[in-house]
Amino acid sequence: MPVLRPRSVDHLLELLADTPDVSVLAGGTDMMVEINLHGRRPGTVLPIGSLEELREWEHQRRAGTVTIGAAVPYADMETGELAELVPALAQAARTVGSPQIRAAGTIGGNLGTCSPAGDILPVLSALDAVIHVLHRDHSRDVHFSDFMTGVKRNSLRPGEFVHSVTVPVTRGWQGYAKVGTRNAMVISTASACLVHDAVEGHVALALGAVAPTIVRASRAEAWLSKQIDLRGSFSVSVETAQEFGRRAASETSPISDHRSTADYRRHAVSVLARRLLERSAA
Ligand SMILES: Cc1cc2nc3c(=O)[nH]c(=O)nc-3n(C[C@H](O)[C@H](O)[C@H](O)COP(=O)(O)OP(=O)(O)OC[C@H]3O[C@@H](n4cnc5c(N)ncnc54)[C@H](O)[C@@H]3O)c2cc1C
Structure with a gap:
């Protein structure tokens, strides 16, 4: 299947809007299983793992929030400052798969798959996370409660992808x-x-x-x-x-x-x- 490598987030948005039957590939820990074992055949694949903007996270101190890029892998959530700011996210990340899976698998991929067993999703729900969704022609902020709509179903529309996720930094356990x-x-x-x-x-x-x-x-x-x-x-x-x-x-x-x-x-x-x-x- 064709693989088109986006050069930037803007380029990714153009490709998503203009290419039929297209799938974003982040860490591939769900999608490659779908392709190799379950016969999924995306028309075109867009790998996003090398887009730096999606691999970064930021602490907005004044607002008391943290915004995490969709392609941030679990390994980056397990320890360090991000783990101190959002301890439940770190605890959930540490339980995912093996070190190899945690090095590749991402928060955006957990949201893309939207399995009820996805480990990051209860954390996003309890924190009332906001999912930042981009399309070439618009952007939407979707509360987690409106994002997940069923077993492996979410409210993303054609041409949209998850850019990042914002959660509050709370005081308390x-x-x-x-x-x-x-x-x-x-x-x-x-x-x-x-x-x-x-x-x-x-x-x-x-x-x-x-x-x-x-x-x-x-x-x-x-x-x-x-x-x-x-x-x-x-x-x-x-x-x-x-x-x-x-x-x-x-x-x-x-x-x-x-x-x-x-x-x-x-x-x-x-x-x-x-x-x-x-x-x-x-
Ligand atoms: C051996 C193994 C063990 C695992 N263990 C666990 C576990 O313990 N807990 C757990 O929760 N999961 C587990 N998983 C599942 C998987 O690792 C996670 O769901 C992971 O978060 C998927 O992220 P990814 O970046 O690899 O997604 P990918 O496989 O790249 O993508 C998954 C889906 O999300 C879509 N997608 C990816 N990024 C975006 C985006 N930014 N916007 C919109 N759609 C997007 C893709 O198109 C695809 O449909 C395991 C998988 C394997 C193979």
């Missing part, structure tokens, strides 16, 4: 945890990200691999806010943490498949939610 069939190199059976905003007094909880899209456990979040004053540091009883986990699990709609049963997924996600809440209190 944040963490990511996942359950799989082994300890490493594993796709999530269930996953959860919890972000405590100690200033606003709120806990955000997002759950992965337990519904067609990432689930924000908004009813459990609201319930918790009524039980505990979440401003600053807080403590939580075993009963409250367990009830929070139960309520979060009741907001999911998992399926049984080759990785797990629906019942196990519901149980696993309630345990993850409880543990993350207890860790944030500790």
